[in-house]
Amino acid sequence: MDYFLTEEQAMIRDLARQISDEKVMPIRAELDEKEEFPWDIMKILAQSDFFGIHIPEEYGGMGMRGFEFTLAVEELSRSCLGVSTTFAANALGTYPLMLYGSEDQKKKYMPDIASGKRLVAFGLTEANAGSDASGVQTSAALDGNEYVLNGTKQWITNAGEAEIYTIIAITDRKKGARGASHLVKRRTNSE
Ligand SMILES: Cc1cc2nc3c(=O)[nH]c(=O)nc-3n(C[C@H](O)[C@H](O)[C@H](O)COP(=O)(O)OP(=O)(O)OC[C@H]3O[C@@H](n4cnc5c(N)ncnc54)[C@H](O)[C@@H]3O)c2cc1C
Structure with missing residues (x-):
């Protein structure tokens, strides 16, 4: 129809x-x-x-x-x-x-x-953060002018082929799930 x-x-x-x-x-x-x-x-x-x-x-x-x-x-x-x-x-x-x-x-x-x-990949899921997205453990902390990401994602479609990533990570752990942010990153040739 x-x-x-x-x-x-x-x-x-x-x-x-x-x-x-x-x-x-x-x-x-x-x-x-x-x-x-x-x-x-x-x-x-x-x-x-x-x-x-x-x-x-x-x-x-x-x-x-x-x-x-x-x-x-x-x-x-x-x-x-x-x-x-x-x-x-x-x-x-x-x-x-x-x-x-x-x-x-x-x-x-x-x-x-x-x-x-350029393809994009969306990085939310982790071993303990699937249906329950608030379980995200990956963190992002400012180091000078840049955020340093620390954690492990899984099941990310296009992860190996994308050049742009939008990643959910905790930037303020005190706020719990509300302390999560969305970071955008371009893969460089060396990564
Ligand atoms: C083809 C594919 C592509 C994907 N691409 C991406 C991607 O690009 N980026 C990304 O971030 N993730 C991606 N994912 C991951 C996807 O988002 C997760 O698989 C999804 O969020 C479920 O999480 P989980 O696999 O950890 O399962 P779980 O959350 O562990 O769930 C397992 C089972 O338990 C059930 N369940 C969970 N919680 C409850 C509850 N409270 N009450 C009742 N039942 C419950 C679920 O319905 C499910 O049947 C992809 C997954 C697939 C299959």
Whole structure:
């Protein structure tokens, strides 16, 4: 049923469906068997401007919302959940920046995310912080002008391939779960 979709939304859904059927479906088993990261598919999604669907136009995106992004995720999921999760995790990692990032941070990171040049990973989960996100133990402490992160995350989609990370860490332990902050970090070549 698509009676409630706008013309633009239907175009996103149809293009995502085409990519899903023609590009993802034929190689999905091979991706699983070889445990390969789907870079070729990510490039196709980037060329189709899909990484910028939910990102405001002033930062290089299409200025749409989560709903339009979800239409694309849904279509990719029909062929391969690995591919769709990889793609969807970018939005997960981008929203903290969009909602709470400084203007400088948004200008620095979002255009590269919108173009698909750099992937983002969202780091919340730890051994004792899954459903109960307040269990986060990773800390971040200021050392001069920089925060030093200390802790271990797990199950982070795109962790090995992303270049930008948005990480939840405790910056004020006295405040309990309310002492958590979201930090954004760009991976350097040496890391
Ligand atoms: C494909 C995939 C991709 C992921 N990508 C990311 C990512 O990019 N970034 C990230 O930070 N994390 C990611 N995760 C981790 C995900 O967020 C956690 O797996 C999730 O939060 C659940 O945590 P857990 O695995 O520790 O399970 P637990 O929290 O230990 O839960 C185990 C079971 O107990 C149940 N349970 C827990 N608490 C209660 C309760 N109070 N009452 C009743 N039942 C309860 C749960 O429903 C579940 O069935 C990913 C996970 C998957 C599967």
